[in-house]
Amino acid sequence: MEIFRRWWSRLWDGLKLDNWRKSVRSPGAGFGRCLLCLEPIAARLICAGCERDLPWRGSQNRGAIGSAAPRFATFSYAFPIRQLIAQAKFSDGVGIASLLGQLMAENPPETDLAGFVVCALPIAYARHVQRGYNQAWLLAQAVARGLGLVLLPAPVLRRTHTRPQRELGRRARYRNLRGAFRASPAVAGQRILLIDDVLTTGATFHCATRALLRAGAAQVVAWACASVEAG
Template identity: 45%
Template sequence: MRGWAVAALDLVFPACCPVCAATLGAGRRDPLCGACWDGIVRIDPPLCARCGLPFFVFADSRSDSDERPGFPGAPGASGSGAAQTCGPCAAAPPAFDWARAAGLYAGPLRDAVQRLKFGRRPALARPLAALVLEQCAAAMPAGAVLVSIPLARERERERGFNQAALVAEHVARGLGAPLSPRWLARPRATAPQTELDAAARRANVRGAFVASTAAAGADVVLVDDVLTTGATAGECARALHAVGARSVGVLTVARVL
């Protein structure tokens, strides 16, 4: 970014980090400071080829095992040499074809996503999209079309913006990929998912999305801020597959474990 633009941004957001309030300093990824950027726990392979679950989750929960994370022997890991899937995906594959998240929904990344969403800090979409590009660009099929997951209309009206759409705009620009936010609509409001368990989340969003037939034959990549149980992304994927999308992937900034 040009010097004058940074100076202008510093006027709007005094050059201190919206997450930790420190001055931005070395390694800054405006408006995130270098320390918060470095403190983000990235999700790296090995991970489930389907849902992107990092296999170190299994390693952490297997204190009685000396097996290495993510390799044959991890629960649900299938095949040798072939792409591996986690136990839950092997038992009941999600409606989306693949999902990748840039980092864990914890620490500075959780704080940054919450500030973006609830703290009216849309400028945070830029470093969060950069994180997605750094960590997940390789997962994108060539020629894919990005679609941000829509908010319910009332939710977007009270927030003033859709954080997923902001991130998607930056990711699309970074990749030079097309963005088609109108391929998905959310005609009816649903209760907030926060307090619900996985089954209740699926029931809550069932039928909430309508896909455009313009998505027929396309490789669609859904963009959202956080993947929790995957219920919302799964419902979007179902709607897109129903109109004939060739594949539906999911890119998120963060993933809840």
């Protein structure tokens, strides 16, 4: 029975992945139909069934990851969240980024966020220009709207250009980002909810958090759409 269940779930994921590729190839498709199973739907980009099947981390896993700093993630970095996040990095992925942010806001971490202000984890200026937008900013916008929190203007936290983190090992990631973030004094005394798309080793969150605290932020809570850490 278990084998059958696993076989079925893999087949189902395969079908969804296929639909997903079709939807991505023909922009505009997907609207009026679920991006993943192509069921006709009225609102959103995915249907309620596919939303239920997303790789949610579950209420206990929306709790802090790692003990040093409060870090949260709504999803595991698995199908189809992995594909949705990749798509959110392209200019036709703005709707997808908003959907992901909306799903985050509807499933917030189990921590008191009253009085927090929302801040997006920045990408380097050159990458921003190349891509046209920062997907973390789109997530942050949807999170702030969904939770009724204030969104800090983007220049509050800046990032200089560094080597892509992807190519580096854990230690090198920290070294690479040393001094890469600068926070403005506008964050002084603020409790900040720092938003990013993917939590990998936590090096980016760590370095951005340090910059915010150095500039006088009272508290920082990091919240990613998805985490590669198991759970």
